Amino acid sequence: MVLPAHLRTLAKAGGEIQLTIAGPVTQRSILDALEARYPMLQGTIRDHVTQERRAFVRFFACQEDLSHESLDAPLPDAVASGVEPFLVVGAIAGGIY
């Protein structure tokens, strides 16, 4: 998977992160594995309490916006097999910041 620059800096992680997932590869299982390896990312991608995606974070893979898919829906085979990355992206701010 690939994180936005700010979260790569926070996690001291390189460009692309390889995760080994036991069981179905879903948004939830990827994020669970990511946060287990990098606990400092807890709360930055999804809410601590609700576990919902933060409003200005998007999930892309295989040229698709998966942000509104179920957290428990299986991700494309290309992501599960490591051919394509699962992208965590900061939404465009429109210049306000």
Added chain:
Amino acid sequence: MSKVRVLVGTRKGAFILESDGKRQKWDVSGPHFAGWELYHVKGSPVDPNRLYASQSSGWFGQLIQRSSDGGKTWEPMDNKFVYDGVPGTHQWYDGKPHPWEFKRVWHLEPSLTDPDTVYAGVEDAALFRTTDGGKSWHELSGLRGHGSGSRWQPGAGGMGLHTILPDPSDPQRMFIAISAAGTFRTDDGGATWKPITKGLHSQFLPDPTAEVGHCVHRIAMHKSRPNVLFMQKHWDVMRTDDAGEQWREVSGNLPTDFGFVIDVHAHEPETIYVVPIKSDSEHFPPEGKLRVFRSKTGGDEWEPLNKGLPQSDCYVDVLREAMAVDSLDSCGVYFGTTGGQVYASADAGDSWMPIVRDLPAVLSVEVQTLK
């Protein structure tokens, strides 16, 4: 020889400025946490190399960073701020009940006696505390549980708890302020709280003397007189001499009594500073002149201080967390602007110089006097 360290939080990172006691030449380090909003950075009074920083972003939420070496290196701490029990509701802008939602930490107040204990003022307004150096945070829910909580309402900038003043003479007593709920005092270590707003008058409220709803921008105290508090309210500069039981206006001859910051001289408890801002609809100095006003009489009588400050075409703002003083023999006064300048005076306000001038908009300024 003494040193001074200035901790600056900005819209796009934190900066640390250091100087010797002369306070003429400054080394600037940063940006720390580049690109993130740093609402507040503050050091422990008992371990000055222990710093805490509130780092946040609209995208990625809240982080808390801690340094044990004066800001050279940092480590992320627990960032989980969960309201105690069922959060309940407060008033929303449309007057309807709105669930309490954590947004960010506005203010971090390290304990006066323990470097591992820190209070955090958050939006939506609540008070949290860590006693393990930031490894975990727990709400002091007696504040939000005060009977008035459901009537609190955000101002345009959000409903943030921005001022936390522990009483140096009484560990059970603390003062806090919230925009726009008002100001409160605890006498039992945070278990219960009492609104202390008698004497405040806010024209924007249906009942201008209501118990809660006042937009308090900042409160300041001199450590030798914890019963005397000074307040910059949305409009009006106020003081109390009895720990908030009764306030009186001391705006006196100020050109405008709107503003955000207020602070007290380190050695003269009756000498106070404000930066008047034109109005709540025009957030810049009157006449395009940046002036600090000083009162040596605890209010009412004010003198403008402008030597070294821009006196034409200046339209910056000075936000509520952006003024602090050092405790050197000749008290230093510091403030930051939304234009990215940090001004310092090494002579208690008589003259000023920019110690850095092209930072992102300054959100907070804190000063440490190092031996």
